[in-house]
Amino acid sequence: MIREIHIFKDGLTLFEDVIVPNKDLDTSAVMDLVSASARKLQEWKIDSMEIERYRFVYMNSHDTQFIITMDRQASLQKVSEALMSLVSKFMTAFEKILESEEWKETDFSPFRIGFRTIVGRIPCKVCLAGHGGTGKTTLLELATLPSKGPPQEYIPTFFGDKALLKADFDPYIFSMFDLGGQDRFVQEWGKIIRAGSMVVIVTDSTEENIEWTKRVAYPVLKSELPYARVIAIANKQDLKGALSPEQVSKLLDVPAYGMQANKAEFREQWLRLLKALAFEEIDFNIVSEIMDSV
Ligand SMILES: Nc1nc2c(ncn2[C@@H]2O[C@H](COP(=O)(O)OP(=O)(O)OP(=O)(O)O)[C@@H](O)[C@H]2O)c(=O)[nH]1
Ligand SMILES: [Mg+2]
The missing domain is CATH 3.30.450.60 (Beta-Lactamase)
Incomplete structure (x- = not known):
C-alpha cells in the first residue's frame, strides 16, 4: 500500500x-x-x-x-x-x-x-486468518457479494481464496485473501500471505479458538508478515458464552471488534472497520509487536 x-x-x-x-x-x-x-x-x-x-x-x-x-x-x-x-x-x-x-x-x-x-492500481492486500469455521469466508462474501447475502452453511475453504473489494475506500481498492483455516492448510499460508499490508484475525470468540490462534497462527504471521497491521474480529457475538471483544483483545494482545458475519446487516460495520484500518483511524497492532507472553 x-x-x-x-x-x-x-x-x-x-x-x-x-x-x-x-x-x-x-x-x-x-x-x-x-x-x-x-x-x-x-x-x-x-x-x-x-x-x-x-x-x-x-x-x-x-x-x-x-x-x-x-x-x-x-x-x-x-x-x-x-x-x-x-x-x-x-x-x-x-x-x-x-x-x-x-x-x-x-x-x-x-x-x-x-x-x-x-x-489505486495496486490493490492493498488484506489477509483473513483464523481457524476453520470461524467465519473468514463468511466475512469475505459479506463484503464482496452483497446481493447474495453471507453464507449460512460451513464449507471449508480449500487452500485459500481471494476477491477484489471496491467500496468507499478511495483511492484504495482491497485484495482480500481468505485463508483455509483447517490445520492441514496453515503450513501453506506463507505462500499466500506474502506482501500483505493488513491482517484480520478471525476468531469465534471462544477460549479454545483463541488458544489455537496463538499457538498455530501467530508463529506463521510473525515470521511471514512482521510489519503488517493487525486487528481481530470477535465473531459470532450472537452465540451464548461468546467472549466480549474486550476479552478477546486482551487474550490476543490485538484490538478486537465484535461482529456477526452471517448477518447482512453487519456489512456496513465490516466495511467501515476495513476502511478505518487502512486509514489508521482505529486501534490496531503490528504483528511483530504482539507480546510473546500472551
Ligand atoms: N452464529 C453465527 N454463525 C456464524 C457467524 N459468522 C459466520 N457464521 C457461520 O459459521 C460458519 C463459518 O463458515 P466459514 O465462514 O466458511 O468459515 P471459515 O473461517 O472460512 O472456515 P475455513 O474455510 O475452514 O477456514 C458458517 O456456517 C457461517 O454461516 C456469526 O456471527 N454467528
Ligand atoms: Mg473459508
Missing part, C-alpha cells in the same frame, strides 16, 4: 500528497535523509530504504527527487513499477518546466489526480 509521495527539487517541495500519515516517525527528518540519497542516484535508477514498518522508494530525474512512502510489508516490485509510471507521467506534463526556471512558480497540485490513479 502506497501512503505518501513527496517530490523535491533544490531542497524545495514541488508536490506532496499524504494519504495515510505516518504518525510514528518525524517525516521531515526522514525526507531530508531520503532525498539526500535520492539526489545521488543516476537518472531512472530506483533505490529504497526501510525504517520500522515503512519503506521509502525513491528515484531521481531531471535533478528532481521522487519519494514514495509505502508499507514495508507490501510488494516493492509493484511500487517500483508504480514509481516508474508516476515519474513518466510527471515528466510528460512538466519536463519543459523543470528544465527552465519556471518550475519555481508552477502549481503542481493537479498532479494529485494522476498520483491517486496510480495508487
